[in-house]
Structures are given as C-alpha cells and as structure tokens.
Amino acid sequence: MTEHAIRNTSDVIIIGAGVIGCSTAYYLAQLGITDVMVLEQEEVGSGSSGKSAAMLSPHSCDDDWSLRLIRHSYARYMQFEDEVGAPCDFRRIGWLSIADAAGAPELERKIRLLQAHGVPVEVLSPDEIRRYYPEMRTDDLTLGAYTAEDGTLDPHSVMWGYLKRAREKGVRLLRGVRAVGLRVRRGRVEGVETTAGFLAARTVVNAAGPWAPEVGRWAGVELPILNRARCIWVTAPFPFIPFGRPFVDDVGREWYFRPEGPGLLIGMGVVPVDRLDVDLSGQLLPEMIEIAVHRLPVLERASILTSWTGIRPLTPDGLPILGPVPSLDGFLLNVGWGGMGLMQAPVAGLLAAEYVAFGRPITFPDATALELARFGI
Ligand SMILES: Cc1cc2nc3c(=O)[nH]c(=O)nc-3n(C[C@H](O)[C@H](O)[C@H](O)COP(=O)(O)OP(=O)(O)OC[C@H]3O[C@@H](n4cnc5c(N)ncnc54)[C@H](O)[C@@H]3O)c2cc1C
Known part of the structure; x- marks a missing residue:
C-alpha cells in the first residue's frame, strides 16, 4: 500500500x-x-x-561497546515522548540473571562489566534470588544479579x-x-x-x-x-506469577521469561537457519517445557496461548x-x-x-x- x-x-x-x-x-x-x-x-x-521480547536492558550487554551504545539509547528512550512526540510505552520491571556453577563465571564477568559502567547491580545468593521469585527452584543455582532500570518497550x-x-x-x-x-x-x-x-x-x-x-x-x-532463530511462547493467563515481576535470564542456558499481561512470555533458541520463514516453536517446545518446569515447577499448570519464531541477525563478534x-x-x-x-x-x-x-x-x-x-x- x-x-x-x-x-x-x-x-x-x-x-x-x-x-x-x-x-x-x-x-x-x-x-x-x-x-x-x-x-x-x-x-x-x-x-x-x-x-x-521487547526488552530495553543494559543488563543484557556482554561487552563494552554494546553497553556504551545502550547507555546512550537508554537515555534517549527515557525522553522518547518529549523528543519524538509519541510514547514508547516503557515499563520498568527489572532484570534478574541467574546462574548455576557452570554459568557463574559468565555472570561474574557481566557483573564486573555493569559495575565498571556505573550500572547499579545487586549481587544475589540463591536464597536472595527467591526474594524476587519465591516460586523458583534455586537449590542448583550459585549466583544471581538484579538491575532495576531494565524494562519493556512497545x-x-x-x-x-x-x-x-x-x-x-x-x-x-x-x-x-x-x-x-x-x-x-x-x-x-x-x-x-x-x-x-x-x-x-x-x-x-x-x-x-x-x-x-x-x-x-x-x-x-x-x-x-549469522541468522539465528529464536522462539517465543506466551502462556494463557497465569495468576501464579504476578505481573510486575522482573525479566529472568538463565545465564548459559539461552532461555528467559517475564510476565506478559496476565500470562508469561518465555523465549528460547539459537538455531542457525537459511530460511527466514521458519516456525520452530513446536520443535523446541519439549525442551523448553523441560527446562522451564525444572526452574519454575508451578509452570506445570500453564498452557500455551500463542507462539512465534523470529530471526536474530547476529555477527561473528x-x-x-x-x-x-x-x-x-x-x-x-x-x-x-x-x-x-x-x-x-x-x-x-x-x-x-x-x-x-x-x-x-x-x-x-x-x-x-x-x-x-x-x-x-
Ligand atoms: C525472539 C526474539 C527476541 C528478541 N528480543 C529482543 C529484545 O528483547 N530486545 C531487543 O532490543 N532486541 C530483541 N531482539 C532483536 C531485535 O528484534 C532485532 O535486533 C531488531 O528487530 C532488528 O531490526 P531490523 O530493523 O534490523 O530488522 P527487521 O525488523 O527484520 O527489519 C528489516 C525489514 O526489512 C524488510 N526488508 C527486507 N528485505 C527487503 C527488501 N528486499 N525490500 C524491502 N524490504 C525488505 C523486512 O520486511 C523487514 O521489515 C529479538 C529478536 C528475536 C527474534
């Protein structure tokens, strides 16, 4: 048109x-x-x-360059409506990274990076992680990190x-x-x-x-x-995880979740693709359910409302x-x-x-x- x-x-x-x-x-x-x-x-x-997954998150950055760029972008998003004349619907929900023993060194590196750039980070023990998610299984976790400034955009x-x-x-x-x-x-x-x-x-x-x-x-x-497919699933209304909880990133396992309206949004997958119209959500579903229910046993009661597959255009560095x-x-x-x-x-x-x-x-x-x-x- x-x-x-x-x-x-x-x-x-x-x-x-x-x-x-x-x-x-x-x-x-x-x-x-x-x-x-x-x-x-x-x-x-x-x-x-x-x-x-609609996240605006300094916490997701793994390197100096990305963090420098996002600090600039973040500031612009905070004044988006004044600058652009329309809202970007930012909702601050925070970002919680969790790691088991294998993922802990990566999370420790990230914590040092965020701190070096002046991003306030709360470093958490497994018990402290449960302050944010009492429903979460934490006995096999080693470390957590929470930043408050991250959130969703439309x-x-x-x-x-x-x-x-x-x-x-x-x-x-x-x-x-x-x-x-x-x-x-x-x-x-x-x-x-x-x-x-x-x-x-x-x-x-x-x-x-x-x-x-x-x-x-x-x-x-x-x-x-390097085009890589990632799937998103959204559950039917799920009152067991109240709205307002932070985004959770399971470091080293490439899956994450956050509240989305009355349900939960779950993302997973780094699948190389040579076609861009793929739908892998059915294929990845069993693995996603296994990982997600392990971490959040209450998810056994959830049902999937919708899902989709998107492509992330990555580069070697x-x-x-x-x-x-x-x-x-x-x-x-x-x-x-x-x-x-x-x-x-x-x-x-x-x-x-x-x-x-x-x-x-x-x-x-x-x-x-x-x-x-x-x-x-
Ligand atoms: C599952 C998933 C979760 C993600 N989560 C986040 C997140 O939480 N936060 C975040 O910041 N990023 C996230 N991303 C990454 C983010 O979505 C992408 O980095 C971003 O959308 C890339 O934007 P783009 O404009 O480069 O590409 P696109 O949005 O793909 O835009 C490219 C456009 O070009 C058009 N086009 C292509 N070829 C032609 C042609 N020949 N002629 C005319 N038009 C053409 C296409 O139709 C398309 O609309 C996520 C990505 C995925 C898949």
Missing part, C-alpha cells in the same frame, strides 16, 4: 521498515535530510522487530513514533514494495530496482535485518551475518555492522543488530544518519570500529 504517489528519485532510500530503518529515517529528518524513502516489502515491523510504538515524526518532515514510506537489486555505475550506487520499478537515490541504506545478506550480495559483498562499504560509494550498512536491535535503535539510527550527513559518526567518533572493514572485507 502506498500513501504517496511514488516519486522515483530520493536523496536516500532505506531498505527495510524495521526498528532500525524507522530510527534511521527519523534521525535523517532530524538532521535536515528529508528527501528520504523507506522501502518495505511487507508491513512496518513485519520482520524481527515485531517478534522480539516496538510498534517505537517504530510508528519514529515514522510519524519523520513523515511530518517529508520522509516517505512505501509499503508492499520489494527491493530486488541495486543499480550501480562506476563504483557508485544509482538507486534501487524494485517490484514497482527503478527508484533513483544518491544513498542507499541497507536496514534489511535478517535479509541484509541478500541486499549486500547485490553490492557484491558477502556480509558476515556480536557487534552490529554500521557504516560504508568501501567498494561501493553511496551504500551504507545498518545491519547485524542481533538480539539488541530494539534497545539500540536510537543510537543505530543516529549514527547511520551522521554517516549520511557528515560521512562519519559524530556522537561516537570511534564507532568507525563497527564498520565492515573490521572483518577485512
């Missing part, structure tokens, strides 16, 4: 209206670059952005908030149109071939999330994106790929945001917009370390 007559030239075309593309459009408009088209093959948020409020303000400034959104190639001339991008014809642009931003490798190939680049492609002028990457794209969207859009406007990142000048060149490509 198109909301504007299709104009076939723009300064910038952004491929992908997930949270990263929407944020990029918003920050471009903030920097005065408004001749921008956001191109989306389906619907806003129909990719990974509509399938996340990804659709974030995407539409960014888009609304960007469109007020002139940015266009084209939905239901798929990019199928790039037009390149003498090492420079000229525009995008689409199912609605050729659209010229001086700059093309690859914000295609899990589809980014396909878009990269049109530019002759093999992007090191766990960091995003942001910036130019040396072999093709006018082609910019904002990809590989893995399991943190929602929480990092403000800084992702801001830095990409700075690359377009100034040719380099301004807010974090050393973010050039996130460019594709670090992989020797």
Whole structure:
C-alpha cells in the first residue's frame, strides 16, 4: 500500500521498515535530510522487530561497546515522548540473571562489566534470588544479579513514533514494495530496482535485518551475518506469577521469561537457519517445557496461548555492522543488530544518519570500529 504517489528519485532510500530503518529515517529528518524513502516489502515491523521480547536492558550487554551504545539509547528512550512526540510505552520491571556453577563465571564477568559502567547491580545468593521469585527452584543455582532500570518497550510504538515524526518532515514510506537489486555505475550506487520499478537515490541504506545478506550480495559483498532463530511462547493467563515481576535470564542456558499481561512470555533458541520463514516453536517446545518446569515447577499448570519464531541477525563478534562499504560509494550498512536491535535503535539510527550527513559518526567518533572493514572485507 502506498500513501504517496511514488516519486522515483530520493536523496536516500532505506531498505527495510524495521526498528532500525524507522530510527534511521527519523534521525535523517532530524538532521535536515528529508528527501528520504523507506522501502518495505511487507508491513512496518513485519520482520524481527515485531517478534522480539521487547526488552530495553543494559543488563543484557556482554561487552563494552554494546553497553556504551545502550547507555546512550537508554537515555534517549527515557525522553522518547518529549523528543519524538509519541510514547514508547516503557515499563520498568527489572532484570534478574541467574546462574548455576557452570554459568557463574559468565555472570561474574557481566557483573564486573555493569559495575565498571556505573550500572547499579545487586549481587544475589540463591536464597536472595527467591526474594524476587519465591516460586523458583534455586537449590542448583550459585549466583544471581538484579538491575532495576531494565524494562519493556512497545516496538510498534517505537517504530510508528519514529515514522510519524519523520513523515511530518517529508520522509516517505512505501509499503508492499520489494527491493530486488541495486543499480550501480562506476563504483557508485544509482538507486534501487524494485517490484514497482527503478527508484533513483544518491544513498542507499541497507536496514534489511535478517535479509541484509541478500541486499549486500547485490553490492557484491558477502556480509558476515549469522541468522539465528529464536522462539517465543506466551502462556494463557497465569495468576501464579504476578505481573510486575522482573525479566529472568538463565545465564548459559539461552532461555528467559517475564510476565506478559496476565500470562508469561518465555523465549528460547539459537538455531542457525537459511530460511527466514521458519516456525520452530513446536520443535523446541519439549525442551523448553523441560527446562522451564525444572526452574519454575508451578509452570506445570500453564498452557500455551500463542507462539512465534523470529530471526536474530547476529555477527561473528556480536557487534552490529554500521557504516560504508568501501567498494561501493553511496551504500551504507545498518545491519547485524542481533538480539539488541530494539534497545539500540536510537543510537543505530543516529549514527547511520551522521554517516549520511557528515560521512562519519559524530556522537561516537570511534564507532568507525563497527564498520565492515573490521572483518577485512
Ligand atoms: C525472539 C526474539 C527476541 C528478541 N528480543 C529482543 C529484545 O528483547 N530486545 C531487543 O532490543 N532486541 C530483541 N531482539 C532483536 C531485535 O528484534 C532485532 O535486533 C531488531 O528487530 C532488528 O531490526 P531490523 O530493523 O534490523 O530488522 P527487521 O525488523 O527484520 O527489519 C528489516 C525489514 O526489512 C524488510 N526488508 C527486507 N528485505 C527487503 C527488501 N528486499 N525490500 C524491502 N524490504 C525488505 C523486512 O520486511 C523487514 O521489515 C529479538 C529478536 C528475536 C527474534
């Protein structure tokens, strides 16, 4: 569906209206670059952005870079409504990490990292963990850590908030149109071939999330994106775990849960996939039930209301790929945001917009370390 007559030239075309593309459009408009088209093959948020666990969590970061970026993004989310003019529906619920003996060294590393960045962390013994979750089995746990500032966002409020303000400034959104190639001339991008014809642009931003490798190939680049499927299950109303309890991450076991409305949301899976339309929730269900009921025996009484599978576009070093492609002028990457794209969207859009406007990142000048060149490509 198109909301504007299709104009076939723009300064910038952004491929992908997930949270990263929407944020990029918003920050471009903030920097005065408004001749921008956001191109989306389906619907806003129909990719990974509509399938996340919706957490904004400094606690989830495992490295210095991610934590620096998220501290910036977190501050922007706290003023989202003032800045963007729409709410992002942040709800502070806190984040509780738990670890058994095998996971404890990893959690200890994370605690040191959070403390080094000034994030207040409460270090917990197994008994103290039960203060937050009396229903939890803790006799086989060694360590816990709680941070209070983490919480949930509404990804659709974030995407539409960014888009609304960007469109007020002139940015266009084209939905239901798929990019199928790039037009390149003498090492420079000229525009995008689409199912609605050729659209010229001086700059093309690859914000295609899990589809980014396909878009990269049109530019002759093999992007090191590792697409990994993760499933989410939501239980029917479950009064035994009251709303308001923190998110729980079982370190080293790759599963987590948090209250979601009257039920519980449970996430699990790091499954390599070469197709993006997979549904693994039935396949992973028995393993999930075994792990979840072990930790929270009361879950034996739960029933699953709904489930879905989403794709996390990871990279070999766990960091995003942001910036130019040396072999093709006018082609910019904002990809590989893995399991943190929602929480990092403000800084992702801001830095990409700075690359377009100034040719380099301004807010974090050393973010050039996130460019594709670090992989020797
Ligand atoms: C189960 C799960 C849980 C997660 N939990 C969290 C969490 O709690 N917190 C967090 O911060 N992150 C989380 N994530 C990660 C987060 O969802 C992603 O990092 C983020 O959504 C990536 O956004 P994106 O805009 O790059 O990709 P997407 O949202 O996938 O957007 C890319 C868009 O590009 C479009 N597109 C692709 N190819 C084309 C084309 N050729 N032409 C036109 N359009 C195209 C797609 O249709 C899509 O809409 C989770 C992910 C999953 C799967």
